[in-house]
Amino acid sequence: MRLSFLEPLYTEPGPFASVYVDTSRDVAQPDRALDLRWRRLRADLTRQGADQALLGVLEEAVGADAEVPGTHGQAIFAAHGSLVLDGELPRPPARDSARYSTLPEAMPLVTQHLPEIPYLAVVVHYGGLPTAETHGWVTVEAESGTWPASAVTPGERLHHRVPVASWHHSAVRLGHQLDAWARRIRADALVVAGDEWAGNVLVRRLPHSIRDKVVRARGPTPTDTGRALLEPQLGSVFRGRMAEHDRDLVNVFIGRRALRGPAVEGLAAAVGALQRGQVAALLLNHPPPASLRLWTGPRPTQLALNEEELVSCGVRAPREEPADEVLVRALVGTAAELVVVPEDELLLDEGVGALLRYADPAATV
Known part of the structure; x- marks a missing residue:
């Protein structure tokens, strides 16, 4: 795992305030819950010697990810009255914590990025029958990501819609596009879900270089959740796996x-x-x-x-x-x-x- 995303933490000397906080939105009165959490963390930092300027910067950053739905958290780092790094956590921290110390407490953020697997997720939707070759549409949603951090920071998204009558032909072009995309991000896997017939057409027309990386996933496939495409399936595909x-x-x-x-x-x-x-x-x-x-x-x-x-x-x-x-x-x-x-x-x-x-x-x- 490359750690270049942490470089901003070490451009200036400390001391640093390192805050890990649950900012989940799937609870009753999430803003009130977060306010109570921050009050406890602020009191902890005050006891450790953090000044008011630093606390003010942190207070502005805590909860700034309110548009992210579902369960998640924040890892926030500040020093000398300035915000240094604000990282999204795909899972809430094991416990809320605040530390004012010479070095930033970065390891919990690192471990939430592990195993950092690059992938492409593809959902193929078709509402008609495979024999209806002149009616209906095939819709494809594809998204790049790095699991598990992409759950709350999804990557590039592609939307493709073609008449079912031309799906066999269009799947060839789309397959080459996905292959080039996978090469660019060095994807470990191409996770495919959705309609079985339309998905099979796509998989059979993929170049061999990417076909070997295909993983078929089952289950509901909503595409507008605000989280990573195929997020529920990605956990079962990648959990316990190394990049x-x-x-x-x-x-x-x-x-x-x-x-x-x-x-x-x-x-x-x-x-x-x-x-x-x-x-x-x-x-x-x-x-x-x-x-x-x-x-x-x-x-x-x-x-x-x-x-x-x-x-x-x-x-x-x-x-x-x-x-x-x-x-x-x-x-x-x-x-x-x-x-x-x-x-x-x-x-x-x-x-x-x-x-x-x-x-x-x-x-x-």
Whole structure:
């Protein structure tokens, strides 16, 4: 998973206010419910030392996603009286939280983007009979997305309507259009739902390069929900699945580990590689627990397991911070990727591994 969307968080030093709040609209009196939630979060931030200018910026941002229907949440980050990042959450946070700290609390936002699978969703509607070759219309809705974040931030949408009499011919042209679109977004899957006959015509006329990626989905197929096209079906299709890009990285890691190539395992080895800007992708079995801490300095590559290591490298007044915050900043600052891989797919030493850009075992901090 590429973390470039987090770059705005690290262009300026902290302290940061990090707010995670349930902004769902499918509750009674949603505005009142959100107001109560924000009051509690505001009180928490005030106790932690946030000033009025910062609180005012956050108050304007909380609930600004009122046009998004259904269940969802917001991840909002602000610093020095300015809004830094406002991210939509496809699911409400496990609990509302507000933290005023040196580093932004970005890992919960990252985990809501996982596994970040690019896809195309296609709904084919036809209200007549397949034998009625001179009457009726076939309507196609298609939408790109990256699951699961696309549930609340849908991508490009295509609308196509043709007479049923020309559907066989039109499906060929549409198939090539979908194939080009899928290539452009590097789609892992083409999820097709709706009328079975019309959908079969389309699938049979798709180019072979995209036909192998087709997943047929069942169930109701409304196209005007304000959420992602085929949102209910996407969960059952993608849940528990890794993005193909991430799986490729895992396979490279497995190969390098077997051949003792440029890859390391264990927290200490991964932190050392991040210090040198050597990590191409950090692999985790799961996000670090809240109890795990690392020491850090002003720059993303200034991180260590203990304070003495940073002091010996000339870092003045290192700080002990939550490991997840330190690691995310280091990954963004060095343009490294993050892959969360289940233990049953790949068991890592201490739950941590790293693919390296180059092999340099003699390098130090």
